[in-house]
Amino acid sequence: MKVETCNISRHETFQGPYRRLILDASGIGCAGVPGQFVHLRIPRLDGAVLRRPFSLYRAGKDGIEVLYKPVGRGTDAMLSMVQGDSLSLIGPLGNGFPVCGKKRTPVLVAGGYGVAPLSFLALTSARPGIIFIGGARADDVLCVDDFKSRGWDVRVTTEDGSLGAKGRVTVAIDAWLQSPESRGDREWYACGPDGLLKAVGERAAANGWNAWLSLDKHMGCGVGACLACVQRVRNADGTEGWVRVCRDGPVFEARSIVW
Amino acid sequence: MVKSSSKTPDTTAPSMAVDIGGIRMRNPVMVASGTFGYGPEYADLVDLNALGALVVKGIRIAPWDGNPTPRMVEVPGGLVNAIGLQGPGVDGFIADYLPFLRGYEVPVIVNIWGRSLDEYREVAQRLDGVPGIAGIELNISCPNVKEGGLAFGTQPDMARSVIAAVRRATRLPLIPKLSPNVSDIRVFAAIAEAEGADAISLINSYPAMVIDVRTRRPVLANRVGGLSGPAIHPIAVKLVWEAARAVKIPVVGMGGITGPQEALEFLIAGARAVAVGTANFTDPTTALRVRDGIRDYLAEQGMHDIGELIGSLAT
Numbered sequence A: 001m002k003v004e005t006c007n008i009s010r011h012e013t014f015q016g017p018y019r020r021l022i023l024d025a026s027g028i029g030c031a032g033v034p035g036q037f038v039h040l041r042i043p044r045l046d047g048a049v050l051r052r053p054f055s056l057y058r059a060g061k062d063g064i065e066v067l068y069k070p071v072g073r074g075t076d077a078m079l080s081m082v083q084g085d086s087l088s089l090i091g092p093l094g095n096g097f098p099v100c101g102k103k104r105t106p107v108l109v110a111g112g113y114g115v116a117p118l119s120f121l122a123l124t125s126a127r128p129g130i131i132f133i134g135g136a137r138a139d140d141v142l143c144v145d146d147f148k149s150r151g152w153d154v155r156v157t158t159e160d161g162s163l164g165a166k167g168r169v170t171v172a173i174d175a176w177l178q179s180p181e182s183r184g185d186r187e188w189y190a191c192g193p194d195g196l197l198k199a200v201g202e203r204a205a206a207n208g209w210n211a212w213l214s215l216d217k218h219m220g221c222g223v224g225a226c227l228a229c230v231q232r233v234r235n236a237d238g239t240e241g242w243v244r245v246c247r248d249g250p251v252f253e254a255r256s257i258v259w
Numbered sequence B: 001m002v003k004s005s006s007k008t009p010d011t012t013a014p015s016m017a018v019d020i021g022g023i024r025m026r027n028p029v030m031v032a033s034g035t036f037g038y039g040p041e042y043a044d045l046v047d048l049n050a051l052g053a054l055v056v057k058g059i060r061i062a063p064w065d066g067n068p069t070p071r072m073v074e075v076p077g078g079l080v081n082a083i084g085l086q087g088p089g090v091d092g093f094i095a096d097y098l099p100f101l102r103g104y105e106v107p108v109i110v111n112i113w114g115r116s117l118d119e120y121r122e123v124a125q126r127l128d129g130v131p132g133i134a135g136i137e138l139n140i141s142c143p144n145v146k147e148g149g150l151a152f153g154t155q156p157d158m159a160r161s162v163i164a165a166v167r168r169a170t171r172l173p174l175i176p177k178l179s180p181n182v183s184d185i186r187v188f189a190a191i192a193e194a195e196g197a198d199a200i201s202l203i204n205s206y207p208a209m210v211i212d213v214r215t216r217r218p219v220l221a222n223r224v225g226g227l228s229g230p231a232i233h234p235i236a237v238k239l240v241w242e243a244a245r246a247v248k249i250p251v252v253g254m255g256g257i258t259g260p261q262e263a264l265e266f267l268i269a270g271a272r273a274v275a276v277g278t279a280n281f282t283d284p285t286t287a288l289r290v291r292d293g294i295r296d297y298l299a300e301q302g303m304h305d306i307g308e309l310i311g312s313l314a315t
């Protein structure tokens, strides 16, 4: 974990409202693994005291990439960032996704920008598996080719039916779970809204599979100091307590989460 | 430094050391309670030994769950938090964090709170004589817990009794932390001094609320919280100035420091040390920048010791 000042190498439209930000942060890039995130200080955001967290979409010796969608004051202000701008990152933060067990096939479930860390995970996965990508409309279904080009089975759903099957992502998951092809030893990974994570966790647990969920909580410090980002969990001894999404997560096994 | 070079006053770095009620600090820049965890959280990013002192998150006699989430929301010029003093309790702190902190030379100040006079007394007693603790900051000003907290800090009689009780329970340097939410800060500063406090610190966050107009609900689960950050800085400067003139014991100034400028204001107003809070989240190296900026300012002004700056307000 370090504070790194870097420059924007590229900032471009990725798809629909989503943007891709390429940063020459090689220190963080070399250390970052799928599931980790950076805490980004948005330039020229007057009166802001907090950074904003973004998952690593790519990380390597040249730097990092993130995908984001404007949803509020901070991410709106990010739209005006241009190539050459300097900004400060803290990262890589949090723990990455655990590696998929040797005899298991990975099953990924993504909603919205949640596909970004999962695409990075697929890049490092020992073997291809299946990914369910859900979104409100076609624009929200990102990175399909990242997976297809690596031999993954991609199942798309949109709520308005503009791409793939119509409905929520759970509809596609449930149909697949009914089919014989779902049999076997699986390891689940999911990133998206809480409702999606909860649904994935329930389905994985019902079959005795691990489901690794990447949680999104509003953050303060990003390093474990302020206790803003906490999530209720069940401990091994049956008691309940808080964990810090930024430091202890953002990835947790579904059965530990108290929704 | 080589002896010969220190003969020329112009090239000698100004002395930054301060003594806060018996706590000797290398420089006057501390980090504020609740914004720096217990030390390990920021240890990769900041050299803890470069801090004047490290004030840990508030602890009580037993573990405490704090408030439900959301616990924090950003507002223009600051943030409102209602963490609710979640913590491992005094024994958890001693077992899980103190061994780590003992590996550093930085003075560790433990921020304590309680729901009753007895709880305050017990936690102070428990810390007394424990190696590795430089002092106690007595939080009588937290806006985020229903019992205790702010009630002790806004009523003079309660402030008096809790400071007196804790004073009797510990030999460690004692620093009551005052609430800004009072009509006359001088009354509370004077009570702290009279009851044997070694220093005072101020300000804690200011009671505040944020409403989501779409849902018409409070944004924070606790409904109300405490405002911190640049928005409270001028309020804090005024209160520090008043408090510093009311007592002889050292004053630690905090509230909205983001760089050397705001810290210098506190020192000029009469604070002997300062603490960086919310700005740690924006830039974890703020305390180090502040320290360097103060040193540069002293050099520019031809001052050789931070003492020349403290309370130097021209009126």
Ligand SMILES: Cc1cc2nc3c(=O)[nH]c(=O)nc-3n(C[C@H](O)[C@H](O)[C@H](O)COP(=O)(O)OP(=O)(O)OC[C@H]3O[C@@H](n4cnc5c(N)ncnc54)[C@H](O)[C@@H]3O)c2cc1C
Residues within 6 Å of the ligand: A037, A052, A053, A054, A055, A056, A066, A067, A068, A069, A070, A071, A072, A073, A074, A075, A076, A113, A116, A215, A216, A217, A218, A219, A250, B070, B071, B072, B073, B074
């Ligand atoms: C680990 C992690 C990884 C992430 N990765 C990505 C990513 O790769 N790409 C991406 O686009 N986004 C990602 N996010 C989400 C991103 O950080 C947020 O979208 C961003 O912080 C929003 O900032 P803003 O200022 O634009 O929005 P804000 O104005 O802060 O708020 C956006 C929305 O959240 C609501 N809100 C505000 N405060 C709170 C609160 N305390 N609790 C609950 N809701 C609140 C607001 O009402 C509003 O609807 C990630 C989040 C986490 C925690």
Ligand SMILES: Cc1cc2nc3c(=O)[nH]c(=O)nc-3n(C[C@H](O)[C@H](O)[C@H](O)COP(=O)(O)O)c2cc1C
Residues within 6 Å of the ligand: A226, B032, B033, B034, B035, B057, B058, B081, B083, B085, B111, B139, B142, B177, B203, B204, B205, B227, B228, B229, B230, B232, B254, B255, B256, B257, B275, B276, B277, B278, B279
């Ligand atoms: C997230 C957060 C948690 C805090 N927790 C504590 C605490 O446990 N005890 C305490 O005395 N003050 C606590 N404070 C108050 C700070 O120590 C400080 O007094 C206040 O934030 C003003 O300084 P600032 O504007 O630099 O943040 C907390 C502040 C924040 C933002």
Ligand code: FES
Residues within 6 Å of the ligand: A218, A219, A220, A221, A222, A223, A224, A225, A226, A227, A228, A229, A230, A244, A245, A246, A247
């Ligand atoms: S964001 Fe501060 S503890 Fe997680």
